[in-house]
Amino acid sequence: MTATQFICPNQDRILISQCLSTCPHCIRCMAKPTLETLAKSVADRKLGRKYSVTELISGTREQYLKKTTDYAISPQDHVFAMHGSAVHSICERSSSGNVITELRLANDIYTGQIDSYGDVLGNGRKTLLDYKVTSSYKAMLALGYYREDVPTGDVYKSGLKKGQPKMKKVWRTDGVKKLYEWAVQVNAYRLLLEEHNFPVDDMYIQVYVRDYSLRMASERNITQPMYLLHINRISDQWLYRYFSAKKALLDAALKSNTVPGFCSSRESWNGRKCAEYCDVYHECRQVYETGLPDTSSKVA
Ligand code: SF4
Ligand code: SF4
DSSP: OOEEEEEOTTSOEEEHHHHHHOOSSSSOSSOHHHHHHHHHHTOOOOTTSOOBHHHHHSOHHHHHHHHHSOEEEOGGGGHHHHHHHHHHHHHHHTOOTTEEEEEEEEOSSOEEEEEEEESTTSSSSOEEEEEEEEOHHHHHHHHTOEEEEEEEEEEOOSSTTTTSEEEEEEEESOSOOOOHHHHHHHHHHHHHHHHTTOOOSEEEEEEEETTTTSHHHHTTTOOSSEEEEEOOOOOHHHHHHHHHHHHHHHHHHHHHTOOOOOOOTTTTTTTHHHHHHOTTHHHHHHHHHHSSOOOOOOOO
């Protein structure tokens, strides 16, 4: 099944087809072409086709619910996802002859779309490049930035801390890069390329920071709109094991019509994804409360 309803700003639910035909409110909450693009982007969740890399990386429960229930999405919450699609199509249009873009490949386990492959960085190396549009917070974590207390050289002259060194916060850029999902995704694409005889020397993610101009971003040491992140190789054996296991879990759940357990803390971003970013949060809670998905929500 698929996303069949939009959630209006006043929280009414409306069938997507009805919204696109006529908005019952006095003015649309966003332009019709934007809503049409959004409707297309969430429509492709049919059963029977191969799973994509991103579907297998996300929680099995989330994917099961997306494939077996009709759910509703808020257009406002999906605007940033459309920024990502827009970046992809701009880069695809402007790519040159020795670079392959938007190449869709598949193996026995999954399918994946390669954003850019070839000598994309002009260093003569075959590079796989993936584009990401993200927040300054996620960029800070992915870049391994963190703040540390260092002595200023002064000491407190009076008060409770008298005699103790004064400290100041400084940024470090050598922290652990928190980009597990991105690294697994790009390596899965790398494996697809190599399986189809496209050798890969390097992997990079080109990160666009959507809020880089805000003060909050500079407080996170994010000062550029775009960063290039080198991605390390993950072993092929690990990738095969990981994706085969995720595929088997989803296959088994769909075949037996059994709702999988809650997503792991990594899959649900320690629970942060659930209420704020998961499209099937409502359905997930319904299953928990009643044992069965309830898709009979109010439809305008
Ligand atoms: S989601 Fe559709 S129906 Fe609802 S306010 Fe926006 S345009 Fe109107
Ligand atoms: S609400 Fe949380 S646990 Fe439920 S499917 Fe979504 S991410 Fe997984």
